[in-house]
Amino acid sequence: MAKPWSIPGLDPSAPVSRCAAKILDIRIAEMYSYEPAALETENVDPVHDMRVSGRRLQSLYAIFRPLLPKKAYKRNMSELKMLLKDLGKVRDSDVLLESLHQKIRALPPKEHRSLMLLAAQEEAQRLKARTLLRRKLLALRRGRFEARLKSLSPHHR
Amino acid sequence: MNAVTPRTIVKRKKSLRENGLLLVPSLYDIFVAQQDTLLEHPRKIDGLHAMRLSGKPLRYVMEVYASVFGRQFAECLEEIKLLLDELGRVHDSDVLIVKLRDHLLQVQMLNRVVRERSERYALKPVQTVIANVRLDRARFYAQACTRVRRWKRTRFRTRLVRSMLNTRRSTGRVSRKIRTRGPKQKRR
Numbered sequence: 001m002a003k004p005w006s007i008p009g010l011d012p013s014a015p016v017s018r019c020a021a022k023i024l025d026i027r028i029a030e031m032y033s034y035e036p037a038a039l040e041t042e043n044v045d046p047v048h049d050m051r052v053s054g055r056r057l058q059s060l061y062a063i064f065r066p067l068l069p070k071k072a073y074k075r076n077m078s079e080l081k082m083l084l085k086d087l088g089k090v091r092d093s094d095v096l097l098e099s100l101h102q103k104i105r106a107l108p109p110k111e112h113r114s115l116m117l118l119a120a121q122e123e124a125q126r127l128k129a130r131t132l133l134r135r136k137l138l139a140l141r142r143g144r145f146e147a148r149l150k151s152l153s154p155h156h157r
Numbered sequence: 158m159n160a161v162t163p164r165t166i167v168k169r170k171k172s173l174r175e176n177g178l179l180l181v182p183s184l185y186d187i188f189v190a191q192q193d194t195l196l197e198h199p200r201k202i203d204g205l206h207a208m209r210l211s212g213k214p215l216r217y218v219m220e221v222y223a224s225v226f227g228r229q230f231a232e233c234l235e236e237i238k239l240l241l242d243e244l245g246r247v248h249d250s251d252v253l254i255v256k257l258r259d260h261l262l263q264v265q266m267l268n269r270v271v272r273e274r275s276e277r278y279a280l281k282p283v284q285t286v287i288a289n290v291r292l293d294r295a296r297f298y299a300q301a302c303t304r305v306r307r308w309k310r311t312r313f314r315t316r317l318v319r320s321m322l323n324t325r326r327s328t329g330r331v332s333r334k335i336r337t338r339g340p341k342q343k344r345r
Contacts, residue, residue, distance in 0.1 A: 007221065012173045013172050015173075019173040063166055063218060067167065099253050099290075103286045107285070114282055115286065117278065
């Protein structure tokens with residue numbers, strides 16, 4: 001799992017609204033640092049890392065909710081939730097395929113056939129989920145989702 | 158993901174540290190509220206998954222506070238990460254078992270329409286893998302239970318709260334309920 005980015009210059013005795021802006025900005029940058037690789041490569045790690053950092057962001061938004069504008073919060077959170085759902089579908093297939101291939105490798109070659117059938121079905125599922133994710137990421141890019149998330153932070157208002 | 162409640166959101170007028178002193182114990186209580194399900198119902202897949210999901214906000218908030226509170230707090234965070242990792246492995250095994258069982262049924266149905274015996278798919282490898290995944294699951298489940306029992310025995314919650322209060326610059330006022338024990342625990 002990707003390590004969380006450290007948040008420099010965090011003053012624990014400062015008002016929470018000032019710290020919240022810093023924390024959220026770092027977490028948004030963290031999530032978006034994985035976006036190009038999640039979009040362009042077939043590697044499993046960027047999708048996983050983007051999902052984890054997206055979940056971090058989602059949890060923190062929920063906690064800082066009283067400091068954020070209601071309407072924009074609801075709209076952006078539902079979009080983030082949809083993105084996490086699409087990332088989750090790809091990740092679920094990746095986890096399943098990894099465990100399955102590990103189990104298949106432990107069996108003698110003549111016993112692979114019936115399990116390879118399941119692996120092939122899962123590969124097809126993964127491809128479908130990946131296509132949907134790519135479409136979603138491109139749509140969010142066009143809709144300037146990153147900038148909208150940043151504008152939610154308390155100090156931007 | 159846990160539901161947003163007044164106990165799990167920040168208080169606008171308080172500092173970051175004061176909010177941490179309120180948030181972390183509340184999120185911890187939500188996380189361990191389902192520990193009895195974990196310990197008493199090993200087959201209750203949904204309950205285990207719900208516990209894992211409710212632990213994630215705690216972990217993510219603690220990650221933010223890792224630089225605010227000291228070394229002992231970081232050690233508590235590591236413990237929480239380990240439990241979540243074990244619960245994650247239990248969940249991954251549960252998902253794989255369901256997939257393999259469904260696949261076994263599919264293969265059995267497929268074999269019924271294949272005339273040539275040599276062309277049929279072997280069932281035994283699938284059954285073997287299911288048995289192996291069950292063994293893995295039992296191992297991860299036992300690890301998670303051992304950890305939760307140890308937390309209960311060693312008063313992990315008190316250790317967690319103390320790790321925040323013992324920090325040199327911790328001056329936030331904390332209610333007695335948070336300082337001593339969680340709201341769900343009974344007095345002896």
